[in-house]
Amino acid sequence: MARQGHNGALWALGKLLTNFPKFAPQAFVLAEDSLLSENAQVREQAVGIIVKLRKVKEAEAALVKSVETFADEFTLSALREASITILPRLEKLKNRFKPEGAEYQDIERTIHALEEKQQTLIAEAA
Secondary structure, eight states, rough: OOGGHHHEEEEEHHHHHHOGGGGGGHHHHHHTTTTTOOOOOHHHHHHHHHHHHOTTTTTHHHHHHHHHHHHHHHHHHHGGGGGGGGGHHHHHHHTTTTTTSSHHHHHHHHHHHHHHHHHHHHHOOO
């Protein structure tokens, strides 16, 4: 049922992970597969599972593709934990929106968070 993109199934799967972490690999695959659902609630549940599993970096290609398609704030928020390699794609995506728009602002906040992460990594390496 979750593979078909049912919001309730993904919600239940997310709750199940609390007590049965052995289902994490299957949950990750289902969540990643659901990131391009037409249903925003399904995408939000999928992002929630990926964040809960602490697998943002592993799913960042799918998360970026999702945000390029839908520009959801919850996906952009999750991408603040991604690697800095996605910065060029986010910069390109930002240019599709007007600066006063919510999508532009959400993308800008994610870019800022990743740039801060990059500066921290540089400082720690020095």
